[in-house]
Amino acid sequence: MKEQFTPKIVGFLCNWCSYAGADLAGSAKLEILPSLTVIRVMCSSRIDSNLVLTTLLLGADGILIAGCHPGDCHYEKGNYYARRRFALLRKVVETLKIDPERLQLSWVSASEGKRYAEVVNQFTDKIRKLGPNPIQTNPYL
Amino acid sequence: MKRIGVFICHCGINIKGTVDVEKITEEIADYPGVAYIENYIFMCSEPGQKLIRDVIIEHKLDGVVVAACSPTLHETTFQDALEEMNINRHQLEVANIREQCSWVHTDIEESTRKANLIIKTAIEKLKLNESLTPIFAPLTKRTLVIGGGIAGIQAALDIADGGYEVLLVERNPSIGGHMIQLSETFPTLDCSQCIMTPKMVAINKHKNIKLYANSEIESIEGFFGNFKVRIKRKPLYVDPDKCTLCDDCTAVCPVVVPSEYDEGLTWRKAIYIPFPQSIPATFTIDTENCLGFNPIACTKCQDACEPDAINYDMKPETFEEEIGAVIVATGFDLNPVENMAEYGYGKYPDVLNGLQFERILSATGPTGGEMFRPSDGKVPKEVVFIQCSGSRDPERHLPYCSRICCMYTLKHAKLYKHKVHDGQPYIFYIDIRSGGKRYEEFVQQAVSEDGIVYIRGKVSRVYREGEKMIVHGMDTLTGKKIEIEADMVVLAMGIIPSADTDKLVNILRLNTDENGFLVEAHPKLRPVESIQSGFYLAGTAQGPKDIPDAVSQASGAAAKVLALMSNDEISHSPIVAIVNEDLCSGCGICVDTCPYGARELDIIEKIATVNDVLCEGCGACISVCPASAAQQKNLTDEQIFNMIRIYTNA
Numbered sequence: 001m002k003e004q005f006t007p008k009i010v011g012f013l014c015n016w017c018s019y020a021g022a023d024l025a026g027s028a029k030l031e032i033l034p035s036l037t038v039i040r041v042m043c044s045s046r047i048d049s050n051l052v053l054t055t056l057l058l059g060a061d062g063i064l065i066a067g068c069h070p071g072d073c074h075y076e077k078g079n080y081y082a083r084r085r086f087a088l089l090r091k092v093v094e095t096l097k098i099d100p101e102r103l104q105l106s107w108v109s110a111s112e113g114k115r116y117a118e119v120v121n122q123f124t125d126k127i128r129k130l131g132p133n134p135i136q137t138n139p140y141l
Numbered sequence: 142m143k144r145i146g147v148f149i150c151h152c153g154i155n156i157k158g159t160v161d162v163e164k165i166t167e168e169i170a171d172y173p174g175v176a177y178i179e180n181y182i183f184m185c186s187e188p189g190q191k192l193i194r195d196v197i198i199e200h201k202l203d204g205v206v207v208a209a210c211s212p213t214l215h216e217t218t219f220q221d222a223l224e225e226m227n228i229n230r231h232q233l234e235v236a237n238i239r240e241q242c243s244w245v246h247t248d249i250e251e252s253t254r255k256a257n258l259i260i261k262t263a264i265e266k267l268k269l270n271e272s273l274t275p276i277f278a279p280l281t282k283r284t285l286v287i288g289g290g291i292a293g294i295q296a297a298l299d300i301a302d303g304g305y306e307v308l309l310v311e312r313n314p315s316i317g318g319h320m321i322q323l324s325e326t327f328p329t330l331d332c333s334q335c336i337m338t339p340k341m342v343a344i345n346k347h348k349n350i351k352l353y354a355n356s357e358i359e360s361i362e363g364f365f366g367n368f369k370v371r372i373k374r375k376p377l378y379v380d381p382d383k384c385t386l387c388d389d390c391t392a393v394c395p396v397v398v399p400s401e402y403d404e405g406l407t408w409r410k411a412i413y414i415p416f417p418q419s420i421p422a423t424f425t426i427d428t429e430n431c432l433g434f435n436p437i438a439c440t441k442c443q444d445a446c447e448p449d450a451i452n453y454d455m456k457p458e459t460f461e462e463e464i465g466a467v468i469v470a471t472g473f474d475l476n477p478v479e480n481m482a483e484y485g486y487g488k489y490p491d492v493l494n495g496l497q498f499e500r501i502l503s504a505t506g507p508t509g510g511e512m513f514r515p516s517d518g519k520v521p522k523e524v525v526f527i528q529c530s531g532s533r534d535p536e537r538h539l540p541y542c543s544r545i546c547c548m549y550t551l552k553h554a555k556l557y558k559h560k561v562h563d564g565q566p567y568i569f570y571i572d573i574r575s576g577g578k579r580y581e582e583f584v585q586q587a588v589s590e591d592g593i594v595y596i597r598g599k600v601s602r603v604y605r606e607g608e609k610m611i612v613h614g615m616d617t618l619t620g621k622k623i624e625i626e627a628d629m630v631v632l633a634m635g636i637i638p639s640a641d642t643d644k645l646v647n648i649l650r651l652n653t654d655e656n657g658f659l660v661e662a663h664p665k666l667r668p669v670e671s672i673q674s675g676f677y678l679a680g681t682a683q684g685p686k687d688i689p690d691a692v693s694q695a696s697g698a699a700a701k702v703l704a705l706m707s708n709d710e711i712s713h714s715p716i717v718a719i720v721n722e723d724l725c726s727g728c729g730i731c732v733d734t735c736p737y738g739a740r741e742l743d744i745i746e747k748i749a750t751v752n753d754v755l756c757e758g759c760g761a762c763i764s765v766c767p768a769s770a771a772q773q774k775n776l777t778d779e780q781i782f783n784m785i786r787i788y789t790n791a
Contacts, residue, residue, distance in 0.1 A: 078759050
């Protein structure tokens with residue numbers, strides 16, 4: 001039997017909502033698939049296109065950006081910036097022949113530990129189905 | 142290269158239960174930069190911290206990674222331990238291998254592999270961390286309070302009583318706001334003026350309060366702790382020191398205009414005192430209507446003024462003041478009746494808004510507290526009160542609830558009944574919202590004792606027929622149409638932010654919500670602060686509220702200001718944005734992006750700059766910079782790339 005593909009997923013979590021939500025999932029001892037590893041940033045607006053594209057080019061199979069719900073941003077409107085940039089990024093990665101579904105933007109508040117676990121597990125499942133990032137075998141990139 | 146010490150915590154069995162700490166210790170020992178590695182049962186305990194302190198000396202460490210619980214729990218604990226050994230607190234990184242690893246994974250092999258990666262990313266980040274010191278700025282221990290209603294007055298008095306200077310700016314000729322117009326206040330029915338005027342006098346007398354009445358904010362510059370504000374004082378044209386309040390001037394003034402204080406129900410002259418208890422206590426001239434600015438046309442008041450207090454040549458004055466904090470208490474206006482087509486666009490004199498009815502009820506009002514209707518002075522025998530007039534109607538009017546209308550309408554009906562014993566008040570309502578202390582008891586008492594008829598439903602139309610106001614409505618409990626021939630109709634109009642709040646908000650660079658109210662930093666935990674450092678909110682400027690809530694919020698904002706003022710300097714996290722001047726092209730995108738106004742363009746050097754004190758460190762400017770000239774201290778792109786490589790190369 002073919003061994004199940006273990007994806008490499010990078011999660012950029014905002015400090016105020018989503019990182020706290022991830023901690024809460026931990027305190028509640030919810031089971032989360034281990035493929036996603038976290039990088040903490042102060043705000044989802046810190047995640048610039050360069051970071052996302054480089055992460056894909058370096059071979060990550062999926063990228064999760066998680067921030068505060070619309071209207072709840074600690075920095076007032078950072079998540080709106082993130083949302084706009086994300087819509088654009090999905091189009092850009094398509095031109096690289098990468099499925100835009102490999103990028104996900106989710107709102108997770110500090111009180112949504114359960115939601116965080118669900119988001120990570122569902123996203124991991126999705127990336128598993130999509131298979132390895134084709135950039136690793138694309139001779140032109 | 143930095144000499145880094147790595148300390149892996151077992152957290153009893155919380156980490157050790159699913160992460161093979163011994164294995165990781167072996168694996169990471171040879172990782173570049175690691176000078177020392179150890180694992181221990183409880184790193185946060187005193188022996189654990191002592192271990193760190195001892196190793197720092199013994200192995201000459203420059204930085205420390207503690208792999209343990211979430212940084213939100215013990216980051217400061219370990220930072221303090223480093224500082225004790227004279228190592229900068231920013232040379233510490235916490236690898237979160239408990240909440241985000243051992244607690245959420247069950248497979249030991251997987252958790253161990255992941256913990257290994259998390260620790261390595263912390264090491265990579267630490268390698269490029271700079272030593273930083275908190276940013277300090279001096280603090281000007283004076284506070285500006287904008288708005289002289291009950292919220293502004295309360296905040297000013299609290300801060301002044303705490304021993305700090307306050308500037309109170311009111312745009313009208315007198316402080317007092319809307320509360321001074323009210324007759325009696327729910328649910329205790331105490332006289333509004335009786336509880337308000339002592340506070341107004343206290344403002345005038347307090348040695349720590351400087352009152353700028355008839356004044357507006359022109360501009361504000363500077364940053365948190367050190368603002369410079371320009372206040373423009375419009376001339377009163379009457380010298381308050383000479384004016385004896387004799388009232389000879391109004392007797393001779395030939396111009397009559399509707400009275401603001403009486404909500405247009407009476408008339409005042411072009412030279413007037415807003416109301417008898419005005420603070421500052423002086424007459425003033427309304428230049429828009431006065432004829433005296435053409436001295437050939439009229440100088441009657443000047444001729445009549447014995448103390449010679451009137452001077453048509455007074456000019457606006459601008460004052461520049463230094464302040465450290467601002468409380469915004471700009472209050473409300475009632476949603477204009479002119480918006481209500483279905484109730485006659487305000488064209489019927491016997492259709493009043495809530496504040497006009499307050500004036501009729503008030504002993505200082507146009508009728509001296511007697512109940513007469515405005516059109517013909519008859520005693521109204523049937524009065525219809527319409528709650529939620531233009532409120533809770535997202536399609537056509539205000540979407541929100543103004544919180545006070547249920548209670549003030551009930552109070553109106555009750556006070557009406559006290560004055561006209563054989564009168565009949567009707568109240569149309571959607572719901573009765575009586576959530577305050579003793580409010581529900583007030584409602585129950587009024588319903589059982591005062592014979593008020595409550596009709597659940599909305600009024601579709603109000604029009605005049607002869608002497609009567611015909612009210613068409615629907616009782617939604619019985620499903621029947623209702624028609625009432627009323628003598629007077631009172632509309633419980635909702636609260637909207639006071640006129641020109643939007644302009645002031647632009648000057649102060651604050652934010653408003655979709656309804657124009659000021660936005661608090663956190664709806665539950667920081668309700669009296671703006672997200673903008675140094676700005677605090679009080680009263681209805683932040684959202685509809687009753688007097689007790691406005692006063693509580695004002696005292697809350699004052700407490701925040703007092704806590705701030707008790708410091709000699711303000712400190713600020715040094716994790717801020719920086720600019721690489723060689724790369725910056727001065728395009729200015731970061732300036733537009735910054736939610737805090739911390740970014741400015743140096744037009745001479747053609748580069749963007751960062752004001753460290755204003756920068757909150759969100760990083761929004763970094764991701765918009767097309768030249769990668771913007772970076773965030775201790776979270777640079779290079780650091781993040783190095784962290785990502787740990788994951789992608791694994």
